[in-house]
Amino acid sequence: MTLDSSRKKADLHIHTCYSDGLLSPTEVTEHAKKRGLQTIAITDHDSILGVEEARTSGGRELEVIPGVELSTIYQDVDVHILGYYVDFRNGKLISYLVDLQRFREQRARQMIEKLAGYGIRIEYDRVRDIAQQGALGRPHIATAMQEKGYVATIDEAFYRFIGYHGPCYVPKKEIEPREAIATIKEFGGLAVLAHPGVYGCDELTAQILKDGIDGVEVWHPEHSKTCVERLLRLAKEGGLLITGGSDCHGGRKGRSVLIGQVFIDECYVNALRQRAGAV
Secondary structure, X not given: OOOOOOOOEEEEEEOXXXXXXXXXXXXXXXXXXXXXXXXXXXXXXXXXXXXHHHHHHHOOOOEEEEEEEEEEEEOOEEEEEEEEOOOOOOHHHHHHHHHHHHHHHHHHHHHHHHHHOOXXXXXXXXXXXXXXXXXXXXXXXXXXXXXXXXXXXXXXXXXHHHOOOOOXXXXXXXXXXXXXXXXXXXXXXXXXXXXXXXXXXXXXXXXXXXXXXXXXXXXXXXXXXXXXXXXXXXXXXXXXXXXXXXOEOOOHHHOOOOOOOOOEEHHXXXXXXXXXXXX
């Protein structure tokens, strides 16, 4: 979808510097307002730390839905589950996410060790500095590699070394989709399958729907028109919630998609609110 100033619109998939995005939550809300959005969701990887700042900076002008994006593994495929309206102040949820972030740190150290075996010597402390307060991930390692001239671009770091099939890749913590879905629901949230068109497997999507997912992300930068139409049919036939968004990282990982460049109409946000009891 393209922006139309006459319609209310929402971008429900945005990352901040609290995971692998470049923008602070305040910068995200400023961009969202300039783009004419009425609603956004902060969906950082394994983190809800940016939600409070975004809600404060959004003020009355911009609704900020608290969200999170959890990484899972299903049949060796990296599958992401979005959680909307989670209780982001819940101490137990915060502890759960802190544990995931600690695993991310261990994983980063392992990848740095593997890179050293290829003559690529970067410091963990520098990678941590690049990530700042965010959940540490491969984009931060790639940035450190680029800084020292080992690769020309972030994309090169991924396809040569730390991508899924790269020699220095270390798998994420093995959480099944059903566990992520249950966790999101435990903390009052709604679970949505992120960018199902990216996985390229209808059987995978069908199986995850059986695990109790509440909705599917229909609009995404990597979804073709045909994919959107197929997912819309799937959602309507299954009585599933429909979401969408830019998956904006503020330019991180070479992505040029801007906040609000992909959006959904207010009717879908209303359905999400009603299901969450947030009306």
